[in-house]
Amino acid sequence: MKFVISGCGPAGINAALYLDKLLPEPEITLINGEPNPPYSRILTTFYLENKIEEKDLYIYDNDFFKQENVNYYEDVKVVSINKKRKTVKISNGKIIEYDKLLIATGGDPKRPSVTRIDSDKIYTVRTLVDIKKINEKINIGGKCVIMGGGLVSLKMAQALRRRGLDVTILISSQQVLSQVLDQESATIIADQLIKNGIEIKTGIKIIEIKEEKEKLKLKLEFGHIEADFAVIGKGVSPNVNFIDGTKISVDWGILTDDNLSTEETDIYAAGDVIESYNIAYQCRQLNSIWPDAVLQGITAASNMAGKAIAYSGNINMNAVDIFALPLIALGQVEELPELKIFKYENKLKQEYKKLFFAADKLVGAVLIGDIKNAGFLKQLIVNQKLVTNKEELLAPNNVLANYIF
């Protein structure tokens, strides 16, 4: 059986590793769109801040790609699919046959129109190539603006600040992490960033960006700001520009069934490129996180190999360390009238917890400082357990004992 996997992020690689474990000598073709061996995307900001070395980024065993049953292509992309002949065409002109195809092409960073000017001082953050370009820029030092207040933006801000740059975050909404946190929790994170020397400007509308005398000039709705370079962190949109001529449909992301099969026969999809069911919100959305990509990769591989297993969704969740203050946000974190909210705060210890309940079910949680019980709370949300003593879940100790007995 010929398996072709397009994309070598965590979804693609874990699918390949799983196929190799599941079947005797499966013929696997891996197509890596990037010009370097597969690496861990999440580690790139740690690499940028010099916490780890470049070699630490390559977390997969290199021998796998040299195995006889594995054909590995680097720095080429899938450009089209011929569903009748069951082949894909790749950017070096080669045609590759498949019995089962996996699309695990992730997403490309969004670029707001105002940033589409001809300047080599505006960077997106997704690939190792992006990070290396920024790394070269840092050595010169200076001032950087980051557009967007999402998770990747904050990670970038932290890394750049730790490398000694002046960092300003420009956010169009009223708070950092607007997709992840409620306003109150976001204020705590913003304070921590400010305390560590990062400037945050909210409610910002950028009208125009120009390059003048080696500097970027950003014209804002009110006032303007100057910088040596800018980083865009505006989220990603799925890479699906090669699916013309197939029946695959795309809404937020590629649509799949529970077996991660697309609407086209023998074509599966996994990772950031698909939309999946969010148990906390009870709807389908893009849930672009690493653990989902891994699990979906494994699930798709199993189904491609003929062993049917289902993927029935997950919740949105994020973990990040903001200048030594750990933060985990799970599920539906919104100050809504229909949600019951329980809170704990200890300012001295920098601990803050907030739980969100819809009737008797936990649907969301924010943990700052003391994050130890996060995984347990996550499990309660995913399994939609009825929680009778809600306050108990805020305690640092004995949560499992209280719950199990």
Next chain:
Amino acid sequence: MIYSELEKYNYIGSTNVPINIITIRLKERRILMKNILVDIDLCVGCKTCELQCATIRVSKSKDFIKAVLESPAPKSRIDVQTNGEENLPVQCRQCEDAPCYQACPSGAIYFTKNTDKVVIDKNKCVGCWMCVMVCPFAAINVLEEKKADKCDLCTFMDFPVCVDSCPTGALKYVESNDDLREIKVKRTSNNLKKYIKGRNNK
């Protein structure tokens, strides 16, 4: 035979977590690992295991008197919880479908080659807290040095110190094939209640 036993547990709870790569490795080699069995009927909540774990496995000095004075205080990897009436020692359950392993983006969490134990290589850990976010047993400690830490069943030593120190025999270190079915259920991450032996879980 063992594999078909495992397959039965492929679907548990609402996430349908597929038992991952590790199951397949088990299929090939047909051996199962040892794990700690917790018998809650016998636990009196004395926390001897906590002290031993914190001193011998976590503290810098490895000496009980000095360990108490260390800052940051060494965090035990086993946590004896109580609801006032009953006690529940909690530590890493060595899930076969280990969500922590699937979530770790740095390669720090891995399965040991010969014994299939889930362990953390601290040198590789970057403190991203993805593992803490997904461990259903809340078994991962956040160390002050910004590293994740958890029970490794004392893999690189002779015998788990908590089991060794437990005065009532509530902790046992058992071979999985002693009672295959029981351990199988216990090692699945999505099954909070069934990982212990005792009056509530016969």
